[in-house]
Amino acid sequence: MLWTLLARYLRPHWRLLVAVVIFQLLQSIASLYLPALNADIIDQGVATGDTDYILRVGGVMLLITLGQIICAVVAVYFGAKAAMAVGRDVRGAVFTRVGEFSEQEVTKFGAPSLITRSTNDVQQVQMLVLTTCTLLVSAPILSIGGVIMAIRQDLELSWLIAVSVPILLVAVGFIVVRMVPLFRKMQTRIDTVNRVLREQLTGIRVVRAFTREDVETTRFARANTDVTEVALSSGRLMALMFPIVMLVLNVSSVAVIWFGAFRIQDGSMQVGTLIAFLSYLMQILMAVMMATFMAVIIPRAAVSADRIMEVLGTESSVHPPQHPVNTTTARGEIELLDVGFAYPGAQQPVLSNVSFIARRGETTAIIGSTGSGKTTLVNLLPRLFDATTGSVLVDGVNVRDLNPDLLWGHIGLVPQKPYLFSGTVRSNLLYGKPDATETELWQALSIAQATDFVTEMEGGLDAPISQGGTNVSGGQRQRLAIARALVKRPELYIFDDSFSALDLATDARLRQALRLGAAGATMIIVAQRVSSIVDSDQILVLEDGRIVGRGRHEELLQNNTTYQEIVASQLTAEEAA
Known part of the structure; x- marks a missing residue:
């Protein structure tokens, strides 16, 4: 589901993705080239005392670093732009599909779950796109290029790469597999928190009338605790991941220095080559760590994508006609x-x-x-x-x-249950007929027996209305809803x-x-x-x-x-x- 969702909504923004790949490629090439130049400065400049060589190669390194910074900034800019565009498009698609649902589908999913899927779930997918553009594109380039460059520096130490990288992948994979069901459970429990909170806010008058504040507080605390427990469980696994990565990094560094020292001692390796090899190993492992970070985000985004696609894949039980009738006698019979x-x-x-x-x-x-x-x-x-x-x-x-x-x-x-939208009396009355005149509005209010209280409200037609019409009484809300229908004629x-x-x-x-x-x-x-x-x-x-x-x-x-x-x-x- 995740890749289907990404393929559908990334396709219109392929130019941004191409730009990201190009600039990430340039940045990665610069990162791979710098350690080799650093090795040359040490072995051919510092070791021999050739100041001109140091200045010349150092100047080239500064220019490459400047280009690397520019490429990184541009890649992040285009990546963020692509991620925000995908988030906008997915939210719009979910909103459009929900707008097509009948009461049956809305009841099936529930309003709290639909809100979570339109916000939190879309945000998870959006975060995946952003991190993919900023991290995942460069990770394979750095890892593959790092292996090639490290082998070019010294073939005999390359066995350390063959040992450290699989160890890191196995350890991370074991943790990620255990995190996937936790992320799925977390999204479901976030739905529950939203449902409880929505019920309590909507029914606050009932809660207070029956003095059930303590009961509702306990109910929310229970739902909140359930989310916290899952978050802590996934957080513990996530917290375990980075120490493992750092342990592999540090042990690998010590191993390179240890075995490299013996090769320098017997004259088969130079100091600059050892430092370059160590840099490439760090780049490889850092690339794996980037992929590790992605491995944390992908499972949660996959769960969110499944939930989003469930909404997008649900057809309304009220199907629009294939050949609609566009005219009637307008009798209203x-x-x-x-x-x-x-x-x-x-x-x-x-x-x-x-x-x-x-x-x-x-x-x-x-x-x-x-x-x-x-x-x-x-x-x-x-x-x-x-x-x-x-x-x-x-x-x-x-x-x-x-x-x-x-x-x-x-x-x-x-x-x-008459519902008024946040805005003003006027904006609610104009909902069915945006071009209605003020005379038509007052005429509708007069028929609905709402003229008196609207006149007394500060601002009259421009008096503010809270979401759901909570700042007016039930009878006033009904009369405004009736007036809204009357304006439409x-x-x-x-x-x-x-x-x-x-x-x-x-x-x-x-x-x-x-x-x-x-x-x-x-x-x-x-x-x-x-x-x-x-x-x-x-x-x-x-x-x-x-x-x-x-x-x-x-x-x-x-x-x-x-x-x-x-x-x-x-x-x-x-x-x-």
């Missing part, structure tokens, strides 16, 4: 024909044989007990889910065949229990204003309160995913037992009449 829906793996369907027509200019209400399938039913209309059986038609066209943008353009949805309004936080008087005024302000549109209202739907043109009574009653309030009150029970639990006889 909805028809369901024997619709059924079942979640994957569920033993029983949530909806069964649901059929009804919601006509333009009429209000269709859906009522039923908790878990009867009301929200699932209305989620089928904008294709947040696809019906398992049957057909959902908008203006006579199956929603599976409609261009998704056209379908969503017809619908103004106010979800069960769609042909079809879907209110999924959108009046539950309103008092009865405000609810009545809002519904009265809706009849006038949204006249001519199709309106579907999901409600728990009977008072919110008594004046609807059609009421559908859901029970266990089936329609067990339909008609107006008065009709159902006379001939539908389920509706009578709902009414009896909420209204007195006088109110019901």
